Amino acid sequence: MNKTVLITGATSGFGKAMAEKFAAADYNCIITGRRENLLVELANNLNRQFAVEVLPLVFDVQVKDSVFNIIENLPSEWRSIDVLINNAGLALGRDSFENANLDDWETMIDTNIKGLLYVSKAVIPLMIANKGGHIINLGSIAAKEVYQGGNVYCATKQAVDAISKSMRIDLVPHRIKVTAIHPGAADTEFSIVRFKGDDQKAASVYDGYIPLHANDVADIAFYCATLPPHVCINDLVVTCTAQASATTLFKS
Ligand code: NDP
Ligand code: 8X3
Numbered sequence: 001m002n003k004t005v006l007i008t009g010a011t012s013g014f015g016k017a018m019a020e021k022f023a024a025a026d027y028n029c030i031i032t033g034r035r036e037n038l039l040v041e042l043a044n045n046l047n048r049q050f051a052v053e054v055l056p057l058v059f060d061v062q063v064k065d066s067v068f069n070i071i072e073n074l075p076s077e078w079r080s081i082d083v084l085i086n087n088a089g090l091a092l093g094r095d096s097f098e099n100a101n102l103d104d105w106e107t108m109i110d111t112n113i114k115g116l117l118y119v120s121k122a123v124i125p126l127m128i129a130n131k132g133g134h135i136i137n138l139g140s141i142a143a144k145e146v147y148q149g150g151n152v153y154c155a156t157k158q159a160v161d162a163i164s165k166s167m168r169i170d171l172v173p174h175r176i177k178v179t180a181i182h183p184g185a186a187d188t189e190f191s192i193v194r195f196k197g198d199d200q201k202a203a204s205v206y207d208g209y210i211p212l213h214a215n216d217v218a219d220i221a222f223y224c225a226t227l228p229p230h231v232c233i234n235d236l237v238v239t240c241t242a243q244a245s246a247t248t249l250f251k252s
Contacts, residue, residue: 002052005225006030006081008061008119009088011038013188014138017218018085019046019054025222028053030078033088034060053077061088061115062107071122080130083225084123086116087138089156091194094149105152112156116163124171132175132229136221137164139182144237145246157182161235168234177232179224184239185249186212208251209242 005022009015011033019031023046031046033039036058043054055078059066089112092104120135127133142150143157164180171178191202205211217238224233242250 002026002028003082004028004030004078004080005083005085006032006123007085007087008032008115010042011035013190013214014183014186014217014221015085015087016042017214018087018221021215021218021222022083022225023050023052023054025226026050026052027083028055028078030055030057030074030081032057032059032061034058061119062110064114064118067115067118068122071119071126074126079126081123081126081133082130083134083136084120084127085136085138085221086119086160088115088119089138091153091190092196094194096149097151100149100151108152108156112153113159113163116160120167124174124176127176128174134177134179134225134232135167135171136179136181136224137167139164139180141182141184141237141239141243141246143180143182147246150246164235179233180235181217181220181224182235182237183212183217184237184243184246186214186217186240188214209249210240211243212238212240 005027007015007018010019010031019029019042023029029046031039031042039056039058043056046052046054057070059070061067092107093100137160139160140157142154143161146154161180164178168178187206191205195201220238
């Protein structure tokens with residue numbers, strides 16, 4: 001029987017690449033995001049290309065009632081979730097603490113922390129009923145180091161780091177693995193979102209070096225998810241070769 005993966009934030013970047021990677025390995029996929037057109041297009045492509053079942057679910061992870069309503073009312077054939085990938089997230093702005101925008105801070109907290117908590121809290125009972133599962137949380141190098149103008153984004157990812165560690169302790173009796181993946185700079189829509197559609201500013205983040213690609217992170221998530229049952233990668237930091245720390249990038 002095919003396994004099932006639920007990936008939040010599958011309309012672009014890591015989440016989309018992960019959906020393609022898992023579907024190619026015969027996983028049925030529950031894919032989520034807010035942009036319905038992109039989600040439906042991806043669902044159709046995966047279904048056509050890999051002949052797997054795909055369930056697109058349009059919701060905002062910030063909206064607690066939507067998250068619980070949708071997951072608690074999943075059709076019976078979708079209630080056995082083997083892998084949950086908490087990937088949906090964003091940075092907004094790179095402003096100094098005194099200049100940063102309060103709404104940006106709240107959106108990052110509501111998405112990166114509270115959204116991850118809501119989705120996990122809704123899915124974990126299904127995993128417990130199934131006597132196991134695997135939760136993969138997307139942290140960041142910003143979970144390990146802070147940098148100028150990173151303030152609340154870094155704080156949200158450090159929260160993801162802490163939540164992943166505590167989930168691992170609390171869920172071990174239920175045979176639920178918890179992995180946190182912490183990538184460095186990766187060329188997705190991340191910087192376009194961070195700089196609010198300023199494509200030039202976003203592109204300049206990746207000038208002079210080869211950043212991680214979405215597929216690199218998808219390959220790593222897939223590797224973590226397909227290890228033998230007795231093996232769990234707990235915490236994994238990955239950067240492109242040119243990046244030695246959050247702030248050390250060797251640019252040519
Ligand atoms: P993208 O912007 O390409 O993708 C982000 C995804 O998250 C989109 O599918 C978006 O879907 C979804 N999303 C954002 N907000 C919400 C929301 N409120 N509700 C539901 N879905 C939401 O960025 P990445 O792929 O790069 O980012 C994925 C994760 O990886 C994030 O958590 C990010 O913080 C983290 N990360 C990124 C790095 C990078 O350099 N790119 C490095 C380290 C970590 P939609 O807009 O359709 O809702
Ligand atoms: C994204 C990587 O360095 O922009 O989490 O914070 S960074």
